[in-house]
Amino acid sequence: xxxxxxxxxxxxxxxxxxxxxxxxxxxxxxxxxAGKAELAQCPYVSEEAKEKLxxxxxxxxxxxxxxxxxxxxxxxxxxxxxxxxxTFNNPTALGCLIATSEDDASVDGxxxxxxxxxxxxxxxxxxxxLIAVKDGGDPARFAGIAKKSSDAGAALVLxxxxxxxxxxALAEVGKNKPLVYAATEANLDAxxxxxxxxxxxxxxxxxxxxxxxxxxxxxxxxxxxDIVLDSxxxxxxxxxxxxxxxxxxALEKLYRPLGFPTIVFPCEMAxxxxxxxxxxxxxxxxxxxxxxxxxxxxxxxxxxxxxxxNIFTDPQRPMTTEQGIYPINNPGADAPVLITSNFxxxxxxxxxxxxxxxxxxxxxxxxxxxxxxxxxxxxxxFVADLIAPFMKKSGIEDKTKTRKLIIPGxxxxxxxxxxxxxxxxxVAIGPREGAHIPAYLRQNYA
Ligand code: SF4
Numbered sequence: 001x002x003x004x005x006x007x008x009x010x011x012x013x014x015x016x017x018x019x020x021x022x023x024x025x026x027x028x029x030x031x032x033x034a035g036k037a038e039l040a041q042c043p044y045v046s047e048e049a050k051e052k053l054x055x056x057x058x059x060x061x062x063x064x065x066x067x068x069x070x071x072x073x074x075x076x077x078x079x080x081x082x083x084x085x086x087t088f089n090n091p092t093a094l095g096c097l098i099a100t101s102e103d104d105a106s107v108d109g110x111x112x113x114x115x116x117x118x119x120x121x122x123x124x125x126x127x128x129x130l131i132a133v134k135d136g137g138d139p140a141r142f143a144g145i146a147k148k149s150s151d152a153g154a155a156l157v158l159x160x161x162x163x164x165x166x167x168x169a170l171a172e173v174g175k176n177k178p179l180v181y182a183a184t185e186a187n188l189d190a191x192x193x194x195x196x197x198x199x200x201x202x203x204x205x206x207x208x209x210x211x212x213x214x215x216x217x218x219x220x221x222x223x224x225x226d227i228v229l230d231s232x233x234x235x236x237x238x239x240x241x242x243x244x245x246x247x248x249x250a251l252e253k254l255y256r257p258l259g260f261p262t263i264v265f266p267c268e269m270a271x272x273x274x275x276x277x278x279x280x281x282x283x284x285x286x287x288x289x290x291x292x293x294x295x296x297x298x299x300x301x302x303x304x305x306x307x308x309x310n311i312f313t314d315p316q317r318p319m320t321t322e323q324g325i326y327p328i329n330n331p332g333a334d335a336p337v338l339i340t341s342n343f344x345x346x347x348x349x350x351x352x353x354x355x356x357x358x359x360x361x362x363x364x365x366x367x368x369x370x371x372x373x374x375x376x377x378x379x380x381x382f383v384a385d386l387i388a389p390f391m392k393k394s395g396i397e398d399k400t401k402t403r404k405l406i407i408p409g410x411x412x413x414x415x416x417x418x419x420x421x422x423x424x425x426x427v428a429i430g431p432r433e434g435a436h437i438p439a440y441l442r443q444n445y446a
Contacts, residue, residue: 012045061079083311092288097292142158143169246262263291325362338363339405357442366390
């Protein structure tokens, strides 16, 4: 049962030292009760209080892990309703459905797509996470496809209403902690026992949100911790309503039976791939923990992965690239040297344009705390005083004989200072726009 802020406050150290980020223990207790703080932020809580507060300080939506090792998908762990309040934590895990009724060519094609569809963007690899294997009345094939999918590196969802089929598949891949779909009114105890035996996360599927809450309560009483919710709705409007209701009750009322991630099935909610992708996009935004697609097609998956990236990026922390020297197009000792900031978007635009020029180059990336060039200059982070020592310490002088540094046109104002600070180097002013880099490099250095 959750505790009120006042109940929590009674167990606080009452030092009012503000080390937790708020001025008083009372304010911290209120935040803790509202799920907006974590107990670990106070270094002075007694062990006795920690035990008592464990349930009150647990995240309002549990993080559920599916899979093991490198093949892991995580869902849940969210603490806010809106991304701008703090950040969303675990991106919607995207999966592909494979039914046992599909022929081998289709199964192999989907597994091949699962392994092949990888996109490197802003220093991250965007990819699908899961395969959902659906039993169509053939337990041996169900277990076989589950094994094949697991071998392909996928975290798994095992979907069947046949306990024998689930057991056969779990005997093959149970050690990889697949998500078992689904416990319903009809089979709750039996599926619960199976998931406990194999220590696997479990989906509870109801006819509505109330039904799901009742069953998840029973599962919690039976000792299950890793639960995923399916409200049973398969129309976009109803599922959207259910997901919002679940998220609000979990976060605002700390209603534990709904404090779990949800699974949604765009594959069952549209009759063509484009509509299905639109449905999936809706639930990446509102509040699908796991979304299962009927197929993996690059032209539809990629926009979903990008949408997911945008929504689950921390809005308060710019994405950054590591400071350092980046060789592009196999540069040698005569290759030109360019410099830019470590805002990921800037880096990827500049590096992409340098690569497109086909001119072998060294790209220096300065740590500007994720600010773009002009903003960094205005904030005093892309200035001669910082660039010169970075260049000297970076080791670039051992890699190239070139002593001409191309700075972004947007930072032309620093060229004089930089030439003074960076002894032995000439400063050249490059283009203002990334799109003009290829022509500039080809004209001057090809
Ligand atoms: S760090 Fe702990 S003791 Fe200090 S104000 Fe916060 S809750 Fe109170």
